Amino acid sequence: MKDYFKSMLSAEELEQLKYIPTLPEFVEWIGEKWQDLPALSNTVDTITYAQMCDIIARKRALLNGLGLEKGDTVAVLDGTTPEAVEMFLAITSAGYVALMLPSQLPAPAIAGCCMKFRVKALFAGRDYMEVASGAPCKVLDINDCADEAAPVATVDKNDPAAIFFTGGTTGAPKGAILPHRALMRGALNGAYAPTPRLGCHVYAHVLPLSHVFGIICSTLTVLYIGAQWTACANIKDTISKMPVIRPTCMVAVPGICEILSGLVKMYSPKFLGGRLRYIISGAANVPPKLIAEFDSFGVQLFEGYGMTEGANLTSGNIDVKERPTSVGKIYPEQETKVVDGELWFRGDNTFLGYYGEPEKTAGTLTEDGWVRTGDLVRFDEDGYMYIVGRIKNLIILSNGENVSPESIEEPFYSCDKLRDCLVREEKDADGRGLIAIEIYPRMEEFAGTPWEEVEKYFQGVVDEVNAKLPSTHRVMKVAVRKEDFKRSGAMKVLRNQ
Numbered sequence: 001m002k003d004y005f006k007s008m009l010s011a012e013e014l015e016q017l018k019y020i021p022t023l024p025e026f027v028e029w030i031g032e033k034w035q036d037l038p039a040l041s042n043t044v045d046t047i048t049y050a051q052m053c054d055i056i057a058r059k060r061a062l063l064n065g066l067g068l069e070k071g072d073t074v075a076v077l078d079g080t081t082p083e084a085v086e087m088f089l090a091i092t093s094a095g096y097v098a099l100m101l102p103s104q105l106p107a108p109a110i111a112g113c114c115m116k117f118r119v120k121a122l123f124a125g126r127d128y129m130e131v132a133s134g135a136p137c138k139v140l141d142i143n144d145c146a147d148e149a150a151p152v153a154t155v156d157k158n159d160p161a162a163i164f165f166t167g168g169t170t171g172a173p174k175g176a177i178l179p180h181r182a183l184m185r186g187a188l189n190g191a192y193a194p195t196p197r198l199g200c201h202v203y204a205h206v207l208p209l210s211h212v213f214g215i216i217c218s219t220l221t222v223l224y225i226g227a228q229w230t231a232c233a234n235i236k237d238t239i240s241k242m243p244v245i246r247p248t249c250m251v252a253v254p255g256i257c258e259i260l261s262g263l264v265k266m267y268s269p270k271f272l273g274g275r276l277r278y279i280i281s282g283a284a285n286v287p288p289k290l291i292a293e294f295d296s297f298g299v300q301l302f303e304g305y306g307m308t309e310g311a312n313l314t315s316g317n318i319d320v321k322e323r324p325t326s327v328g329k330i331y332p333e334q335e336t337k338v339v340d341g342e343l344w345f346r347g348d349n350t351f352l353g354y355y356g357e358p359e360k361t362a363g364t365l366t367e368d369g370w371v372r373t374g375d376l377v378r379f380d381e382d383g384y385m386y387i388v389g390r391i392k393n394l395i396i397l398s399n400g401e402n403v404s405p406e407s408i409e410e411p412f413y414s415c416d417k418l419r420d421c422l423v424r425e426e427k428d429a430d431g432r433g434l435i436a437i438e439i440y441p442r443m444e445e446f447a448g449t450p451w452e453e454v455e456k457y458f459q460g461v462v463d464e465v466n467a468k469l470p471s472t473h474r475v476m477k478v479a480v481r482k483e484d485f486k487r488s489g490a491m492k493v494l495r496n497q
Contacts, residue, residue, distance in 0.1 A: 002008060004329045004383075005192040013198050016106055017224070018391035019241060019333075021348075022180040023092035023161055024152035026220075034226035034255050040082035041230040043241055046098065049226070052086060057149035061478070064150050066121055066138060068096060075099040076142065077110065077132050077232035078125030078208075083142045085219055087123050088162075092180070095153030098162040099175075100210040107131050117163060117175060117355055119175060125351075127233075151350050157348075163355055164212045166308035167430045175355035176212075176308045183216060185348040186311030187247035189331040190221030190251075193302070194318055194477030195277060202275070204247035205231035205255050206238050213283055216312040218251035239263070249278065253283045255491030258419065261293050262444070269297045280316075284492040287413045288324035295321070303327055305387060309364060310370050311349040315385050323409070324339055326384040335369075342376045342391060344370045376404055393495060394424045397472045405495075408435065411465045417445040417457070420485060420493055423429065426477060436477035437462065440484055455480045459485050 006014055014032075020026045022433070030039075047055075063074065068185040074091045076098060078084040084100070099117055101110060114135045116121060123142040124132040125155040132139050153160075161180045163218030176366040191197060203222045207214035222229045229243050232238040237261065239247070245300045259277060263271050278304020286303045292434040294301040304316040305327035314336075317328025330336050334347035346369040352359035364372050376389040397403055405423035419442045420431040439458050446454050458480050466474040487495040 005332055005457060006191075008192050008318070009197060013196070014199060017188065017191055019348075020155035020184050022155050022159075023089065024095070024155055026184060026224075027053060027089055027093040030223050030226070033200065033258040034223075037226050040085060040221065041228060042082055043230060043232055043238075046228070047082070049223075052082075054149065055086050055161055056090045056093065056136060056143060058145035058147070059086060060152070061146035061148050061150035062140075062144055063094050063096060063121070063145065068120055069095060069247050070095045070153070070155075072120045073099050073163065075101050075114060075117075075119045075122040075135075075137075076124075076233070077101045077103065077105070077122060077128045078142050078209075079127070080205055080207075080209055080214075080235060080238065081125060081142075081233050082124065082229075082231075085229065087142055088209070088219075092161045092295045093152045094150070095159070097160050097177075100162070100164070100215065102165070103122050103128065103133075104210060107134050111135055125233075126368045132445055137165040143194075155180060157184075158352075160352055162215070164215075164308050165210065166212075168303045174357060174360060176207060178212075178308075178311055178354055179352055179353040180349060182311035183220060185333065186212075186216040186306075186313045187220035187315070189313040189349075190217040190280070190329070191225050192316065193249075193278065193280070199226035199431075201225065201227035201248045202246065202251050203229055204226050204238055204245045206228055206235050206250065206252050208235070209448075210284075212308045212312045213251065213253070213306075217280060221251075230451050242270055242364065244273075244275050246275050248275045248277055249485045250276065250279045252279055252281055254286050255487065257290055257294070259285075261290065261297075264297055265444075268462055272299065272496045280304060282306060282327075287414065289413070289416050291320045291324050294392040294418050305375075305385065306410065307371075307373060307375075310345060310350040310373075311351070314343075314349070314373075316319065316385065319384075323380075326380070326386050328385065329383050331383065337377075338377060339372075341378075342378045343373045343375050343385075345373065346370045355446065370405060394409055395423075395432075403473055405435075408437075408469070408475065411468070412437070412439070412461065415461050417442050418461070422485060422497075423475070423493065424495070433476065434476040437475045438479045438481055438485075440481045451482075 001023045035050035038046045039052040074096045076087050081382045088098050119137045122135050122136040125142050132181045157180050160177045163175045207218045280302050282304040305316045306312040315328045374391050389406040394402045406422045420440045422438045486497045
């Protein structure tokens with residue numbers, strides 16, 4: 001399995017991309033290795049790796065002057081800016097713990113997060129200073145730096161480095177604590193791809209920095225390989241400037257890929273800038289139709305699987321044409337096993353636990369280091385993994401059998417006119433359980449079509465799928481939505497809606 005990923009790189013590149021176990025070591029390494037290459041850009045101004053690392057060193061000095069202790073939590077509230085990236089790297093390379101707050105949080109939620117995670121200082125972008133002003137901690141301008149530089153801290157790879165919110169598609173968000181080793185293992189995993197990798201790419205960053213996918217695969221991996229990270233302060237503006245950025249690679253969730261596909265159809269593939277060769281997508285189901293669409297644009301859409309508790313990247317699939325429904329093979333240096341259908345893993349990439357929630361930690365992380373993913377999986381004879389459902393979402397049928405709603409949803413995604421669907425259990429008038437589905441169409445496919453015809457079309461799709469399902473698994477209630485589903489920050493469909 002290891003050769004699947006390592007063989008994507010040339011022997012020379014593989015030798016250069018060593019595993020660096022801590023953020024302080026990483027910051028020093030990229031500053032020296034890539035010093036004259038462009039590092040961070042806001043589409044107007046671009047700085048080199050040497051300049052970036054100088055700013056990070058002076059931000060470390062500022063942090064050290066605040067009277068903080070090693071392991072204290074420092075929060076960041078900003079858009080997708082170079083300053084936010086610099087601040088994250090300064091916090092973690094100075095031996096503190098970074099908490100990247102979602103930029104859309106209102107003032108009460110910011111104050112609540114600062115209290116829950118015992119935040120000692122909050123660095124806010126200038127557009128966020130007002131909403132952050134009521135936080136129960138020191139609030140500073142994210143642009144501030146000391147005049148002098150400070151060296152990186154000495155940390156252990158098992159020390160906590162960052163806290164990320166995680167809740168999946170159900171339940172209240174929790175704060176997953178990731179150590180240095182996990183962030184760096186995830187970042188290295190993201191470097192494996194079937195093209196020349198080092199010092200030659202431009203990435204358009206279109207993910208929130210508060211999301212683990214946005215920090216690890218879309219930021220740390222980018223810096224690992226000496227690429228240029230480019231973004232506007234908000235994701236919408238970054239997408240609109242794709243023709244200017246002219247990225248060669250991207251990391252995006254399927255919902256953003258859907259948006260890009262629509263823009264390409266509207267403006268032609270030139271909208272993507274003419275250099276884009278592949279996109280790594282995950283965090284939600286990647287429909288085979290979307291893979292085929294990007295292939296027609298000359299862009300490979302690779303799929304993968306990961307979770308916050310596993311530092312984002314557990315498996316990856318570059319063979320999407322042959323296996324479009326697989327999330328690929330397991331990345332190197334991980335142990336995996338399947339327990340009663342559930343995927344368990346352990347390795348450098350595992351988290352330390354949920355902040356202040358020992359009972360929830362014990363329910364996910366075993367004493368001997370295994371992470372219970374909650375995901376039901378199967379492997380084919382060649383080692384490719386397939387997600388078949390979530391334990392928490394299981395529906396108990398009238399015959400006592402457990403069935404995952406995801407397994408019922410899967411055949412519906414072969415319909416080119418369906419964007420997303422959601423299967424759940426509902427009760428009939430007599431209180432008996434039945435399987436229901438909500439469908440959100442690709443609206444552009446039905447422009448000018450009477451709504452009753454749209455509903456009739458999807459009832460036909462349901463009838464076709466039902467004909468291939470056991471009688472106990474058939475969908476008995478159909479609703480077609482005119483509005484999109486409520487989605488998480490990673491644009492996953494929320495199941496509790």
